[in-house]
Amino acid sequence: MSKPSVLIIGAGAAALSLIASLPGGCRGRLLTKASVRSGNSMYAQGGIAAVRLPEDSVDSHVRDTLTAGDGHNDPALVQDLLAEGSALVNRLARDGFPFDRDARNRIRLGLEGAHSFHRIFHAGGDATGRVLMEYLLDRTSGRASILEHTTVLKLIVEEGRCAGALALHEGRLTEFRADAVVIASGGCGSLYARYTGDSGITGDGLMLAYEAGAELCDLEFMQFHPTVLVKNGTTYGLISEAVRGEGGVLRDEEGRAVMEGRHPLGDLAPRDVVARAIHAEMQNGRDIHLDISGCERFGERFPTITGILERAGIDIEAGRIPVAPGMHFMMGGIKVDGSGSTCVPGLYAIGEAACTGLHGANRLASNSLLEALVLGERAARHSFGYAARRHSERTEPKFSRLPPAENLGALEVPLAEPAELQRQMSLHASIVRHDAGLRQLEQWLRNLPTESVPLSDLTREKAELARLWQLARLVVRSALLRTESRGAHYRADYPARLDSEWSGRTVTHTKAAAAPILAKERTTSECSVSL
Numbered sequence: 001m002s003k004p005s006v007l008i009i010g011a012g013a014a015a016l017s018l019i020a021s022l023p024g025g026c027r028g029r030l031l032t033k034a035s036v037r038s039g040n041s042m043y044a045q046g047g048i049a050a051v052r053l054p055e056d057s058v059d060s061h062v063r064d065t066l067t068a069g070d071g072h073n074d075p076a077l078v079q080d081l082l083a084e085g086s087a088l089v090n091r092l093a094r095d096g097f098p099f100d101r102d103a104r105n106r107i108r109l110g111l112e113g114a115h116s117f118h119r120i121f122h123a124g125g126d127a128t129g130r131v132l133m134e135y136l137l138d139r140t141s142g143r144a145s146i147l148e149h150t151t152v153l154k155l156i157v158e159e160g161r162c163a164g165a166l167a168l169h170e171g172r173l174t175e176f177r178a179d180a181v182v183i184a185s186g187g188c189g190s191l192y193a194r195y196t197g198d199s200g201i202t203g204d205g206l207m208l209a210y211e212a213g214a215e216l217c218d219l220e221f222m223q224f225h226p227t228v229l230v231k232n233g234t235t236y237g238l239i240s241e242a243v244r245g246e247g248g249v250l251r252d253e254e255g256r257a258v259m260e261g262r263h264p265l266g267d268l269a270p271r272d273v274v275a276r277a278i279h280a281e282m283q284n285g286r287d288i289h290l291d292i293s294g295c296e297r298f299g300e301r302f303p304t305i306t307g308i309l310e311r312a313g314i315d316i317e318a319g320r321i322p323v324a325p326g327m328h329f330m331m332g333g334i335k336v337d338g339s340g341s342t343c344v345p346g347l348y349a350i351g352e353a354a355c356t357g358l359h360g361a362n363r364l365a366s367n368s369l370l371e372a373l374v375l376g377e378r379a380a381r382h383s384f385g386y387a388a389r390r391h392s393e394r395t396e397p398k399f400s401r402l403p404p405a406e407n408l409g410a411l412e413v414p415l416a417e418p419a420e421l422q423r424q425m426s427l428h429a430s431i432v433r434h435d436a437g438l439r440q441l442e443q444w445l446r447n448l449p450t451e452s453v454p455l456s457d458l459t460r461e462k463a464e465l466a467r468l469w470q471l472a473r474l475v476v477r478s479a480l481l482r483t484e485s486r487g488a489h490y491r492a493d494y495p496a497r498l499d500s501e502w503s504g505r506t507v508t509h510t511k512a513a514a515a516p517i518l519a520k521e522r523t524t525s526e527c528s529v530s531l
Contacts, residue, residue, distance in 0.1 A: 014351030017376025028144030044129025069360020218332030361487020
């Protein structure tokens with residue numbers, strides 16, 4: 001007898017958390033366009049934020065998250081998710097997850113920007129993401145079939161429900177049917193010239209969901225990490241915020257502390273504040289470096305970063321790391337409820353591809369891996385329940401053949417180089433934005449010549465470029481509509497936060513609507529699918 005089936009698109013921590021939590025009576029299948037060991041989760045240097053110290057509390061973690069989110073979070077979801085997350089992380093510790101420990105075998109907790117207490121769990125020094133991924137891969141072995149180098153091009157929607165996906169697999173278009181589909185394909189770092197993650201993170205999942213009828217919201221909120229190692233124009237990798245938590249100081253070429261007098265938290269101010277400060281200094285022709293001379297046992301504490309420095313030819317003993325801001329995390333995405341459900345029955349989204357309302361306008365450091373773990377578990381329960389119900393309604397197995405190639409549709413692919421798209425986005429829609437630049441960019445994107453490529457003729461590269469271009473147009477439209485500055489969205493022509501006009505208001509895009517929806521409700525519960 002067949003089992004209820006769940007199809008997962010993407011292979012990061014959220015996807016693996018979901019697979020590890022699926023009941024034994026479920027048939028899981030994971031599709032990833034690269035390998036299960038690629039993607040942003042493997043690159044995560046920071047840690048997992050959770051409460052452990054007796055003087056700390058979930059309420060304190062909630063306050064820090066809401067403060068960083070700049071009045072745009074879903075407070076009820078923040079409270080529930082962080083409480084559940086702290087319990088989950090402490091359970092991981094009891095189950096033997098190899099969190100870093102001190103000489104007395106106590107878990108060593110780090111401090112990162114905008115956190116009130118030491119609550120950052122690390123593993124492998126600055127390799128938490130890699131260690132977590134290997135841990136999850138070990139625990140998901142055999143629980144789902146994994147198809148690598150498989151690029152999803154379209155979701156199958158029948159009778160208003162998501163029923164699978166069409167993907168390029170082994171050189172041909174293949175249909176993958178399922179009772180429920182979960183998008184866990186990450187964000188869109190590759191929209192910009194400098195980014196901290198994998199080059200294959202191109203917004204695919206967001207546009208797949210959009211075309212299937214799901215809503216995209218908060219796309220204007222893009223977090224730029226303040227410290228990316230950039231030397232002679234080449235980007236080498238992320239320099240974790242934990243370095244500043246261990247004593248690193250941002251300085252200009254004359255040794256002046258960049259953050260002094262700019263924010264009460266100094267170098268550990270919220271990321272948007274630090275990124276804008278560095279951006280302003282660079283606009284004035286100054287080079288910025290991270291002074292690590294005050295960091296004890298740097299090579300031992302940060303082995304991953306030490307390797308990055310060696311590849312860049314930077315002497316650790318000199319204590320100066322050249323840095324610049326780079327695209328790091330998108331707070332917006334596919335609009336979901338607290339279980340990962342979208343407005344499209346049978347379609348779920350988790351991880352960076354999803355917008356739950358946890359991060360608001362600016363993500364608090366190390367909350368993303370926590371969200372991935374919690375939403376993975378929640379979506380596993382909910383999607384399996386949905387899949388089991390759908391499966392039971394069938395009187396016989398459903399089989400179908402691919403329709404003729406000419407009936408599968410096509411993608412409009414811009415006739416432009418990805419590097420030029422990245423350059424334009426970095427110039428007009430990154431850390432500091434204004435009306436004239438955004439409108440110029442919107443017109444450039446609209447006027448790009450395109451070619452219509454049938455799905456059957458698409459390559460991964462052309463599909464990625466098409467998705468980046470489609471998403472860029474929605475991001476720019478969102479940034480134009482939000483005429484205020486809030487969190488990571490900063491408008492030079494509207495530098496103030498305007499609560500009277502924008503408090504709790506989201507910019508939402510849906511394919512069915514002729515224009516973006518300016519919703520007044522922050523909560524996402526209306527997208528829930530009842531079982």
